[in-house]
Amino acid sequence: MNAAPVPREVHAELKGVTRIYPAVPGAGAKLPVHALGPIDLDLVRGEFFAVVGPSGCGKSTFLEVLAGLQKPTAGSVSFEGKPVGGHVPEGIGVVFQEDASFPWLTVWHNVAFGLRRNGVAAAEVRRRVEDAIAFMGLKDFAGAYPSQLSGGMRQRVCIARTLVLQPRLILLDEPFGALDAQTRLLMGDEVLRLWRRTGATVLLITHALDEAAMLADRIGAMSARPGRFIEIIATGWPRDRDSTIVGEAAFGEITGRLWERLRSESLKALGHSGVSAMAAE
Amino acid sequence: MTATRRAADTLILLVGLVVLWEILHRIAGETAMPAPLSTFAYLVHNLATPRFIANLTTTGLELGYALLLAYGIGLAVGVWLGAHRLSGAVGEPILVSLYSLPKITLYPVVLLIFGLGISGKVAFGALHGVLPVALLTTGAIRAIPPVYLRAARTLQLSPWQTITTVLLPAALPEVFTGLRIGFTVTLLGVLLGEMFASKEGLGAMIINALQLAQGEEMMTVAIVLFAFAALANGLLLFVEHRLRRI
Structure with a gap:
């Protein structure tokens, strides 16, 4: 199962990226926390990359550093050849784990939000918003408020809100973590559809091995804290795929291999929470 | 419907x-x-008299000034304590304990500072209103989900745009709850102020009527206040519900 030969163009690059949270004696953090790295990673333009790892391993920190929401303690991040740091560059879109839809705006205005604040012409706003709303299957809910929608629907609103800005790199931070398993499979299909249509590079953070195995071209397995990539697995799926690949033999092989690598890390992470004070030298 | x-x-x-x-x-x-019927008859005959209107105006004026002070100071303190972590950690418990104090015990002090005129009652009303406004504003700002701030940054908003288009609308419903409760207790403070050491205002009218055993007048003032408070509360509640999208 070889993927079609695509010209490899580095879209985002992380070099020796490390994140250490300093000690805050007053706020319960007596020791500095080494959350991440060092990490070296090249994201290839147009690929679907998934990051899996045990809880608390620094996956979200990784995403925030890549997005420019946090500065790395050491190392450098670049996006399309330009260094990232301090602010989120134009061209990167982020969908968060928490519901970030604004309850005081209708679905339509939520989706239009980012465009309006960035001085896009009204006709263009309309066109793009209607397109994104239709694409995410929110057409019948354009006038509804988020409080009237289910969690999955609200997450779609957030995806649509990111989509209208036409990001070239889309970062998804466990966007389906709060949804049930079946809805997650279906949302996975939608993400694949979105990835194919936009041609954007997608980075998905998830704790679900099957989700990573089903969606990604490459999967980075992250160690327990401090998060590092212990293995990067290429899945070799064709670009035109959907959730039905969960029935294929290769799918089982990939999840099996991921679990083999991550089992000991997950155990470490479990122990970490209880005895971290003693373990920290 | x-x-x-x-x-x-x-x-x-x-x-x-x-x-x-x-x-x-x-x-x-x-x-x-007194019976409802005779009270309503009294109300109809006396509501439009210059004496009643003068007292009504005084109370209205005092309430207006007191609200202005309570809202202005309360919002400013609330935003400060909500946005600045250390100030909030120090200030909020102080405000909470002040809120639970019976403020009427401080009225003599207020009178000694501000005198027997309108300013004493304004200060006493504002003293009541400022605490819930400040406390609920602090809470409103703290309750803004942090993910909104991260979303604002990924949507390329400037700091000013973040304040006006994300933080403000996110905090507004709960701030409005503070304004509504603040209104009720400010009115309470102003009326309490008028009941003691005052010759003017609806509060003074009640005490005066009590001393002269004029039941109808007492109840007339009570009805006017009841109607006013209920109307204002209903109006603020309506705005609040609109803000909360209920």
């Missing part, structure tokens, strides 16, 4: 209150509790 149902609910409540009033009148007797 809900509007008519709400109107019907209000009507039932009003009828219930009048019936309760009539029952109380029969039990307590004429001097303590």
